[in-house]
Amino acid sequence: MKVYDSIVVGAGPAGLLAARKLAENNVEVLLLEKDFELGKKPCAEAISERGLIDAEIPIESSFIVNEIFGAKVYPPNEERFVEISRSGEHSWKGYIIDKPKFLKKLLDIAVSKGVEAKLGSKVIDVKRENKFMKVFVKKNEKIESLTAKIVLGCDGYASLITKKFFNSTKIEYISCFQYTLSKCNIEDEHTLMFYLGSLIAPLGYLWIFPKGNGVANVGVGVRKGSPKFYLDNFIQKHSSIFKDSKILSFGGAPVIISGQLPKITDDNLMICGEAAGQVIPFTGAGIHTSIVAGKIAGAVAAEAIKNNELTEKALITYKRRFDEIFGKNIEKSLKAMRIFEKLSDEDLNKLAEILSGEDIIDLANGLNIEKVAKKLFSHPILAVKIAKALLT
Ligand SMILES: Cc1cc2nc3c(=O)[nH]c(=O)nc-3n(C[C@H](O)[C@H](O)[C@H](O)COP(=O)(O)OP(=O)(O)OC[C@H]3O[C@@H](n4cnc5c(N)ncnc54)[C@H](O)[C@@H]3O)c2cc1C
Structure with a gap:
């Protein structure tokens, strides 16, 4: 045998x-x-530069589609955005890959x-x-x-x-649906865009990840209702970006988000x-x-x-070694997600006034959440809803 x-x-x-x-x-x-x-x-198809280095693969044009230097996060009212810096100590260098x-x-x-x-x-x-x-x-x-x-x-x-x-x-999933669209009218094609809110992406977020030349991966992850419904609704309401767009491909799949x-x-x-x-x-x-x-x-x-x-x-050495690198990040990111899923649209709009891009990266990736919590303590409502919860 x-x-x-x-x-x-x-x-x-x-x-x-x-x-x-x-x-x-x-x-x-x-x-x-x-x-x-x-x-x-x-x-x-977004990956950080560090991710490619860890993959021990030459960063080359055969699979790199676009370079990314920052991100914008829009709260539900879309009146402002929080910018994740394009330069400086906390800049994020990444790629959209094929x-x-x-x-x-x-x-x-x-x-x-x-x-x-x-x-x-x-x-x-x-x-x-x-x-x-x-x-x-x-x-x-x-x-x-x-x-x-x-x-x-x-x-x-x-x-x-x-x-x-x-x-x-105990595994939990978020349902995702995505279009790759042509002729998107995107101001800065080297910036990722994220949109939050109960009417845009309940308990999830919507993304526009530019691939260059007007092409973008535009998708949504939701934990209530149909992701396609929310995505179609968003595209229809954002005609300034999508009025000439054509669907190049589409598809859906879940992502495990329970850690x-x-x-x-x-x-x-x-x-x-x-x-x-x-x-x-x-x-x-x-x-x-x-x-x-x-x-x-x-x-x-x-x-x-x-x-x-x-x-x-x-x-079991495998788990111990993985945990040394990503264990804490996954745990803290899960904790931040659990707190954020309880926030109202109004809370999210308020947060967009208070948090910096760096704070958002820290929260989402489970990095320095204690520092973000301390910042939020100065706000009466968010102190109780978020800051205390982040520190316990
Ligand atoms: C819409 C969407 C957008 C996403 N965007 C991003 C992003 O921008 N950046 C990011 O970092 N992550 C993103 N993710 C998550 C990311 O795709 C996955 O976490 C990642 O690919 C996981 O890698 P994996 O190798 O564990 O599993 P997978 O990439 O899922 O690979 C599993 C492989 O196993 C094969 N397989 C399954 N069952 C069998 C079987 N029975 N026999 C043989 N083969 C089998 C599958 O065909 C597949 O090739 C996204 C996910 C979705 C759904």
Whole structure:
């Protein structure tokens, strides 16, 4: 019986980095992806410069679509915006990428390191059998059974592996819908735009991410009602931006926003990326976190295989190392999100008068939320609603 050292399920950012790290550590790895083309799930395609550096990929024109230097956040009344600075100590440098091309590039690198990749191969079941994992794969209507010492579930928000082996009952999702539109009349194509409010994006936000030459990813995430309804409504009401726009593509998908699962390893098993809830909850950004998680999971799995020690206890180092980098950010971002979901439109309008762009970055990404809380203490209503809650 052929026994693979490792099988990685899913060729998104998490799976591609996990597979690459296994191969770089001279461990045999089979990567299984259900689709024939990578990056079919809709995505707003924003990633920070740091994210690309962590992906260990040359920042090159083949997948970079636009450079981003800042953002504007609009409160419900849209009377003003909070600008996230384009320069200075707290500036944010990022990119809009062509995600399918980016993933293809990551796949090429992984294959060049020795990863065996099978596209169009859907994993339909995984079972534990003695000390191995059995993986059942459907390709061209045929079902094949494969055996591996370890399986890494990098299969995204609907992960079969998470559902079967881990406690997924507390996972919460936000529903997203996005158009890629042409001929958008955007003043500054190097700035991201976010819109908040109960009539625009209940318990979520709406985004306009420019791709250059008038093309933009325009989408919304909501936790009440239909995202498409809110997006169509916004586009109709913002004819100054969209009156000549045509739909180039569209699609919807959920994002996990309830934070990292408490347990993400088991004997002969790891889950990684969105499958493990490793997304910044407030922003729904999961490309960078998944890249980092994939790298750590791949390296820890390789070590475990070499030591022939594939117990949960040996694999748990992966979670500890991921938590050192993103654990606190995910926790604090979730906390800030929970507080913000209780705010009224009026509160959000007030906040736009008080907070700076830097404060918003800190809150959304779970960075320096204590500093933001102290600032809000000077405001009578927001002190009780937000500042106290942030500090407890
Ligand atoms: C509308 C929208 C916009 C977003 N915008 C951004 C953004 O701008 N920036 C950002 O950082 N994040 C964004 N995200 C979140 C981001 O897309 C994900 O968090 C990130 O892609 C997670 O990476 P992953 O590798 O864990 O999972 P995924 O990217 O979901 O990859 C999982 C892979 O597994 C494959 N797969 C699933 N099941 C199986 C199976 N049974 N067998 C074989 N293969 C399988 C899938 O086909 C897929 O290729 C957005 C999400 C949505 C829905």
